[in-house]
Amino acid sequence: MVGSATFVNPYVSEDRVDLNQVWVEIPSTLVALGGDVHIGVHGASGTGLRVRLAREDDDGRALLATMPLALDFEHRMTIPCGYFSRGGTYYLELVSDKDTYLPDYDNTTELAKREIDTKVKREVGDGSLMETGDSVVKSWKFDVLWPTATLDVTPEQIKTYPERQVMAILEFPRVVCTPVNSNADFWLELLYCGHSSGGAVLCDGKNTSSHAHVLYSEQIHGFPGRNTMTLRCELFGQAGDYALTLRPAAAAGPQDLATAFIKADWSEQFVLNVHGGSVFPCGDGVRVLFQYPECVLEGADRVRVFGRDADRLRYVAERRVRRGQHTASFDCRLFSERYPEYCFVYVSQAVTGAVADVRMDCLPTLPLSDGGAGGWGEWSAWSACPAPAHCSTRTRSRHRFCDSPPPAYGSRFCEVTRLKSKKSN
Numbered sequence: 001m002v003g004s005a006t007f008v009n010p011y012v013s014e015d016r017v018d019l020n021q022v023w024v025e026i027p028s029t030l031v032a033l034g035g036d037v038h039i040g041v042h043g044a045s046g047t048g049l050r051v052r053l054a055r056e057d058d059d060g061r062a063l064l065a066t067m068p069l070a071l072d073f074e075h076r077m078t079i080p081c082g083y084f085s086r087g088g089t090y091y092l093e094l095v096s097d098k099d100t101y102l103p104d105y106d107n108t109t110e111l112a113k114r115e116i117d118t119k120v121k122r123e124v125g126d127g128s129l130m131e132t133g134d135s136v137v138k139s140w141k142f143d144v145l146w147p148t149a150t151l152d153v154t155p156e157q158i159k160t161y162p163e164r165q166v167m168a169i170l171e172f173p174r175v176v177c178t179p180v181n182s183n184a185d186f187w188l189e190l191l192y193c194g195h196s197s198g199g200a201v202l203c204d205g206k207n208t209s210s211h212a213h214v215l216y217s218e219q220i221h222g223f224p225g226r227n228t229m230t231l232r233c234e235l236f237g238q239a240g241d242y243a244l245t246l247r248p249a250a251a252a253g254p255q256d257l258a259t260a261f262i263k264a265d266w267s268e269q270f271v272l273n274v275h276g277g278s279v280f281p282c283g284d285g286v287r288v289l290f291q292y293p294e295c296v297l298e299g300a301d302r303v304r305v306f307g308r309d310a311d312r313l314r315y316v317a318e319r320r321v322r323r324g325q326h327t328a329s330f331d332c333r334l335f336s337e338r339y340p341e342y343c344f345v346y347v348s349q350a351v352t353g354a355v356a357d358v359r360m361d362c363l364p365t366l367p368l369s370d371g372g373a374g375g376w377g378e379w380s381a382w383s384a385c386p387a388p389a390h391c392s393t394r395t396r397s398r399h400r401f402c403d404s405p406p407p408a409y410g411s412r413f414c415e416v417t418r419l420k421s422k423k424s425n
Contacts, residue, residue, distance in 0.1 A: 017044055017096055019129055019138040024092065030144045032087050033175040033223055037079045039092065041071055049094050052137075053079060056089040058250065064180075069094065085179030085222070087146030093139045098131070147172045147223050149186075149246055151258035153231075159267040160239055160348070161293035166231040166262065168244055172223040179222050186220040186246050190231060192352060193241040196263075212243075213352045220246070233295035237350030239266045269293045272303070272346045272359035278367045279342055282332035286363070288319075288344050289327055296323070300349035303328050307339030308362065314339070318347075340365055377404040 025040035049069040054061045064083050071077055084090070127138045152169045155162075170188065192213045215235045220227075236242065242262040271291040279286055288303055301321040306313035316335075319328040335342060343362040349355045380398045 017049065019094060019096060019136055022049075022094060022138060023127065024094075024140055026092065026140060026142045030084065030142070031174050032084045032144050032147050033081055033172075033177050033179060034084075034147065035176050036081045037084065038076045039079065040074070040076050041069065041094075042075060044069065044071075044094065049096055051077065051079075052091075052093040052095060053083055054091040054093065055086075056091075061091065080180075081177035082180040084144050085181055086185060087144050089141060090144055091139055091141055093137050096136050098134050098136055147175050149223075149258040151244060151246055151260045153244055153260045153262055156260075156262055158236060158262060158264050159269075159293075160236055160264050161233055161267055161269075161295050162236060162264075163233075163269075163293070165233070166236065168229045168231055168260070169226070170220070170224065170229070170246065170258075171226045175223045175225050185222060185249055187249055188218045188220050188229075189214055189245050189247065190216040190235060191243045191245065192238060192350075193243050195240045215242075215351055219249070233293075234297055235351060236262075236264050237297065237348065238352070238354055238356065239264050266356075266358055267293050270346060270348065270358045272344065272361050274344050274361045274363050276363065278364045279335045280337075280366055282335065285329040285331050286335070286342075286344075287327060287329050288361075290321070290346055290359070291326060292321070292346070292348070296321075297349060297351065298323050302347045302349075302355075304345045304347055305330055305334065306343045306345065308341040308343055309339055313343060316342070335365065337365055375404045376400050 022041070022043040024042070027037065027039075030037060050066060051069050052066050053064045055064055056062075065079075069077060127140045129136070129138050131137075150169075150171045150173065154167050154169070155164065158164070158166060168188070192215055194212075216231065218229075231244075240263075242264065244260045244262065246258040269291060270293070271289075273289045275287040275289065290303060292301060299320055299322055302318045303321060304318040305316040307316055308314075317330060319330070321328070341362050341364050343360055345357045346359040347355050348358045377400050379400045382398050
């Protein structure tokens with residue numbers, strides 16, 4: 001045709017290709033399972049090349065797929081999304097049989113042969129070229145990012161053994177397809193972290209704190225687009241901070257963890273009352289009434305009795321709480337006048353085995369009597385005026401103690417009254 005010219009690559013024919021003349025364009029930012037991957041292939045149209053996709057794993061390079069090279073009208077090949085099932089280092093390989101790699105040597109000059117041999121052996125900037133058995137392979141290395149996870153919990157503020165269900169919502173917002181091979185890629189774990197110190201949570205989701213206890217774990221296969229899970233009520237048996245974390249199952253997993261935090265206070269459903277005004281007269285025993293949240297552990301909680309000796313509590317006995325039980329009776333023989341007071345404590349146990357005293361009610365051993373009752377001492381002097389220049393608008397105070405006489409053992413304490421105060425004139 002007049003005004004036009006045709007240029008022919010001497011090393012390429014309909015049946016033969018020089019892989020040195022082939023290059024590809026791989027997108028610079030790829031996210032696993034984020035959509036089909038379109039790769040531009042140049043210098044290889046009309047050839048019988050094969051494509052291999054591999055990934056660098058813990059045990060070396062793993063072959064994921066082999067397929068014939070098929071290009072669209074824009075000279076692009078498409079690799080289905082599902083082959084990129086996780087982040088890491090991938091390899092794209094174009095493979096040609098040796099007998100179709102180069103033109104016949106019989107029709108090639110000695111200089112061309114030397115140039116061809118050099119191209120087969122050298123490393124090229126755009127892909128690595130090598131001979132393997134009866135094939136010639138050109139390989140490109142590229143990185144694929146891990147999909148980003150979001151992890152939320154609701155509610156974030158709870159009471160121990162909560163009545164309202166605690167929900168965890170795991171989502172990979174950029175995942176649009178299902179992996180060809182699904183593995184246990186992640187662990188979802190609930191950690192108990194103890195109590196905050198200065199506002200800082202004692203575990204960061206990496207389970208590095210000595211305070212952290214794993215309460216629950218679940219394998220997450222692949223990358224679910226959105227997964228909503230219910231965290232069981234009995235997992236939250238201690239007041240303090242909890243961390244729900246998503247971590248990789250393998251060391252080669254993503255470095256950025258997804259973590260959500262939950263703060264728990266003691267449930268107000270714990271109630272403890274002791275029947276009567278004193279231990280003696282005892283009658284049929286000392287009866288204790290109690291309430292607790294519905295999902296406490298079966299047979300784990302206890303009601304304990306302590307004798308108060310000065311500022312110490314001395315263990316006496318305990319009764320195990322069965323679910324559905326709300327009263328316990330302690331035999332009169334457990335008590336004596338050795339202690340002036342007995343304290344009854346509801347002890348809650350969590351799934352970790354940790355126990356905590358959540359409610360306490362105390363009774364005097366003997367009935368309080370009017371004889372030997374305490375009496376108020378003398379009032380102290382009035383406090384100094386806090387602002388002498390404005391004494392008319394300020395308040396001064398004085399105090400007295402129940403020490404004239406102090407109450408005898410088993411006797412009534414002084415009747416509590418408000419502290420005296422007066423306006424300065």
